[in-house]
Amino acid sequence: MRIEIVDDVIAADRIVAEMKAGADGAVCVFDGIVRDNTRGRKTLHLDYEAYREMALEQMATLAAEAVTKYSVRDVAIVHRLGRLLVGETSVLIVVSSAHRGAAFDACRWLIDTLKKTVPIWKKEQFVDGVLWADGEPFPEGIVAPVVEETRG
Amino acid sequence: MRIEIVDDVIAADRIVAEMKAGADGAVCVFDGIVRDNTRGRKTLHLDYEAYREMALEQMATLAAEAVTKYSVRDVAIVHRLGRLLVGETSVLIVVSSAHRGAAFDACRWLIDTLKKTVPIWKKEQFVDGVLWADGEPFPEGIVAPVVEETRG
Amino acid sequence: MRVRMLYFGIVKDLLGVERETVEVPVGMTVEGVLSFSRLRSSKESEIWNSLAVAVNREYAQRSAVLHEGDEVALLPPVSGGLDRAEKNEERQDA
């Protein structure tokens, strides 16, 4: 498994090539790239930051879970931090498997779960302002319902 | 849309790179590679052949259908013919989209449908014999139920 | 009238020919040429029950009537791409 957080361009070609082995019949790749807009608002760039050590641990856990859960052969998850321009890859997920169904399912589960649980955030620089992107709510089990009384 | 049948190595890196545009947030890639075995029987190589003109037309139709059906921005389908060795790419499908859900769904639908309807066949050369690979049965509508009486 | 026949995959091997022009009666259907080809084949094979037929590069129904100069292709179940479906795999392993 290849689990990395990098501060420079993600070498997708090399990573995908290195993920292939003789027993594989299918490789599914998800390449998340910086879009030029969010809901029509024009994006200049994104700044990614992470709780780096925890994010790496979470990514490794997800990769291991995907291998077990979907019986795929190998998984790579590489996320980039820092300033990214439109068109650049922020996250690359590669799943190699004997069969295509498992490769698709594992790849999709990985990006969906990563986006909800791996501590990485992005600040969006628009032409007309800057904003921390809304995350998706944490899954139950990570955040217990807030008990309002505790605030005092 | 990029629809191609090629007789040489598929330049996956270049094709994926050319499929990205500013409006895209997600690129889903399916890379079908020659596996070293089929049900445990060791594979030496595969020979692909096609009804080339019809296959190209079918691939173009599928790509257009995927764009409409899943509202993705762009689709590439490239299939290679001739002799392929273990680890080589036989088919590459790339879907670019603003959103990841549509990219995954379209990519999966494309490979699943291609494998049932696009007239391409493979002959498997094993260490101990050669065999036309079983295809999946044609979908209803392509093959009408056989009327046995017509034979004789 | 004459039609152009194309054979692919295992059908090509069974008939021992890749393409040929054949003379058929006016009003001949897809089902008709299929039966004709099947009778010509030296070896019996299950494959004849699962063929698709394309006329002028489009899948055609068994009842379709042929016309002079048509290109008629006999297509075994296709197997492009990689990765046989797991469903299939399980069935055959069983």
Place this chain on the structure above:
Amino acid sequence: MRVRMLYFGIVKDLLGVERETVEVPVGMTVEGVLSFSRLRSSKESEIWNSLAVAVNREYAQRSAVLHEGDEVALLPPVSGGLDRAEKNEERQDA
């Protein structure tokens, strides 16, 4: 006892600090430090209701009790990768 606090994303901006060591009473819970941080924040924000808390790099329940030297991180909803979920998008467009 002392714990190490780490703030990320918008929480870092709200508190005006990225990391700090704070003195807390023995028996302090995750809920306790969260309330404490919230009270310290100059600006009120909905974000406090949706934070997760990690203790020593693992997600922790609100009731978890802290220990001397723990690393406690306040984490706003994460937004790694690209492509906001369509569900979210629709809700916000509405």
